[in-house]
Each structure stands twice: as structure tokens, then as C-alpha cells.
Amino acid sequence: MSGTLCIDGIAVPFSDGQTIIEAARTAGVYIPYLCHRLGYAPYGSCKLCTVKVNGRTNTACTMPAADGQTVISNSPDLQHDRQRITQMLFVEGNHFCPSCEKSGNCQLQAVAYHQNMLDNHYPHFYAQREMDASHPDILIDHDRCIFCNLCVRASKEKDGKEVFGIAGRGIHKRLVINSPSGKLKDSEISVNDEAAHVCPTGAILVKRSAYLAPIGERIYDGHPISEVACEKAVIRAGEASGYPSCDPTKLTDAPQQNGGPDSHYAATMPPAPDIKHGR
Template sequence: MSGTLCIDGIAVPFSDGQTIIEAARSAGVYIPYLCHRPGYAPYGSCKLCTVKVNGRTNTACTLPAADGQTVISNSPDLQHDRQRITQMLFVEGNHFCPSCEKSGNCQLQAVAYHQNMLDNHYPHFYAQRELDASHPDILIDHDRCIFCNLCVRASKEKDGKEVFGIAGRGIHKRLIVNSPTGKLKDSDISVNDEAAHVCPTGAILVKRSAYLAPIGARIYDHHPISEVACEKEVIKAGEASGYPSCDQTKLAQNGGPDSHYAATMPPAPDIKHDR
């Protein structure tokens, strides 16, 4: 079944089986998110995509599109809530952008720009979490994990390995590695696994691509995430602007992306770098 729904006054057609966020993205309408990824089962953990549907709040990544729905995404209260969620993510972990390898190439950073986040608002948590650099190709900075579960789902659903898991609750929640020692070096993850490339922050990094392009020389999108999230073109090397790249499938650094890491979708991160 197909039909049409209305998002912030815009008529948006949808196909059978699409969620609201999928229909919106197909129509070029941006709804913020961090834990959603096309091709993955709906998850709804980050709550950034919360919208009002016929007067009731729902997550756009989990609610199926239906004919005649009236969806509000950009109301002041929803924008305020998204900004507060983003601010809480920043203070909960080590998200000091100037010192992060993903700065300028980070979906969380791009969302913060979109939400007009000018400060953290809340006191910083200063969590003490380890950095696992034991694997020869992949690094985990647990202090930058936002618990989107994308790596967990990618490893299980796409790679068939279950390398990652989430343990604990509340402030004790943490990303774990399913290996005898709990270290990444003793797991069966490969640099070519999808789980190594889906992180929307700097929590999981491929070592050989880290700082491949120095922060001061990185390529930026010409437009904010709300305008580029639904585009599929690749930015050519040498183009520059002032926005963090929210879509790492579009980012071309140092001469252009390499096909070694094939892009599967925008705007969630799939880094294309030389090994």
C-alpha cells in the first residue's frame, strides 16, 4: 500500500513498508537521527527523530507511514528537546571536537550544528572509560560511545559475528567486546566488517585512516546536514565550506574516496579511505 502523509506542511508520498523517516528521506525532508540506518531494523534508541503524529509523539524511525498522517517535526518544543538530548550526549562522554579525529567528519557534530548547540548546558560528566587499541587495525574509544547500538547491530545483522554487545544500565551502561579477554584483538572483527565503519562518532576508528586528512585540511559540506542528508553525490576533493560532513559517504579527502570501503547509504557513516 502507498499513500501520502504531511510533514510540516509538505506532502510526502510513501511506499508500502516505509517508516516515516524513510518516507521523509526519500522526499528530501530531513528529520535528525543518530541510531537509524537504512537497511537495518528500526531501533528508536536516540530519540532525536521524535515527531508528533496526529498530536501524539512517536519516533519517526519506528512508526510506519500511513496515508493521511499529519506529522510535525520542527516545532519549538521538539527542537528544544533534540537540543537537550544532543547536549546530554556531549557531556556524558569525551566529545571535545577540536581534539577528536572525527572532527569535521562526524554525524554527532553535524547534528549539534543543526540543533544550534552553542554550549553543553549541563555539567560535564567526565566519564572514565578505557581506550582499546589492542587490535592492529581498529581502535575503540569507549568514552566517545553514545550507545546507538549500530556497531552491535552491524556485527550481528550484517557481519554475522556478534563482536559487540551492550552491558549494564544507566551510568553503568557500556559497550563490550565479546572475546575471551574483552579486548578487540581477541575478537574476530575484520577491518572490512561493516561494524568497523558505522559509528556516528569517534568511538570506533580504523587506525590506518585516522588523521589521514589533518583537521585543518579537511573537506566540509557546503550546506548543513538538513540540506545534504538526502543527497547521494560525492563531494569532489578541493571543495570546501563551513559545515562538518554529516554524510561520510560524500566526504572526499586527499584526492577522493577509495572504493575499498564501499558506501551503502547516506547520511550514516561509511568511511571511504585508503587502507
């Protein structure tokens, strides 16, 4: 089935089997996400891509696109909640961007910029998590894991190995390794596996590659994630509005200007989500 859906007032075509998030991305409309990746089984855990589909809440990365759908993504309420969800990820683990070798290449950091996240907002959990540096080529810094499940899916679906799993319940979730010792060195992973490169944060890193790209020349240094994530490498937010707009009377919630906050890049920044009481 193919057809057209309406996202924030923009008519977006989709092809057979596409989810809302992929239809949007192909059309240059960015919906934030962390646990999603093109070509991977949809998962839907980070909840950043929460949108209203015909008035009902759903995740854009799991919801199949359907003809005539009305999707609200860029509303003040949804953007506010996305900022809060990002902040939840920051306080749950231990994320120190200034000293992290993934800085500039990190999707979590880039999404935080996109959501105009200026502080952690919530009290820190100070999680105590151990590092696994046992493997000669790959490092796991559990402090930075956000349980997006991408490494689990990469290892299973792409590498055919099942090196990773997520165990624990509730706030005690943890990434576990499929090896007799529980250490990465005793697992089947190799540095050429997709699972070694798929982490959207700095939790799984390839050793001795941290500064091959210097600060300033990294993925999100020049362009915000809203541009990078869309299929054509750089689609300026304004160009996306080249798609015909759809009937605004169908919208149940007024969209903001297309393109999202991206406050530290764009002059056309919509009002920042209301931060009532910074600490």
C-alpha cells in the same frame, strides 16, 4: 501500502514498508537522528527523531509511514528538546571535537551544529572510560560512545559475527566486546567489516586513516547534515518545498520554516531554541 503523509505542511509520498524518517529523507525532508541507518533494523534509542504523529509522540525512525498521517517535526518545542538531548549525549561521554580525528565526519558533531548547540548546557559527568587500542587495525575510544547500537546491529545483521553488545543499566551502560578477554584484538572483527565503519561518532575508528581526508574536505565541512542525510547528495532546503504543501489546518502545532536551524550555514535561520542561561 503506499500513499502520502504530511510532514510540517509538506506532502510526502512513501512506499511500502518505509518508516516516517525514510519517507521524509527520500523527499528531502531531514529529521535529525543518530541511531538510525538505512537498511538496519529500527532501534529508536537516541530519541532525536522524536516527532508528533497525529498529535502523539513517537520516533520517526521506528514508526511506519501510513497514508494521511500528519507529522510535526520542525516545531520550536521539538527542536528545543533535540538540542537538549544532543547536549545530554555530550555531557554523558567525553567529546572533545577540536582534538578528535572524526571532526568534520562526525554525525554527532554535525547534529549538534544542526541543533544550534553552542554549549554543553548541562554539568559534565566526567565519565571514566578506558580505551581499547588492542586491535592492530581498529581503535575503540569508549569516551565517544553514545550507545546507538549501530555497531551491534552491523556486526550481527551485516557481518554475521556479533562482535559488539551493550551491557550495564541506566547511566552505567557500556559497549562490550564478544571475546574471551573482552578486548577487540581477540574478537572476530576485521577492518573490512561494516561494524568497523558504521560508528556515527569517533568511538570506533580505523587506525591510520584519521587524516586521509584533511580538515576542510570532510563530509560535513561543505554541507550541513540536513543536506548530506537526504538521499540526493545535496538538496537545498528550499528545493524541498517543491513538494506540494498539505492542508495547514490539519497541523496541531505551527511548523517553523522547513530545513531546520543549521545556524552556522544558513542565513534563513529560524530563532534559536531559547537558551535562557548559558554558563
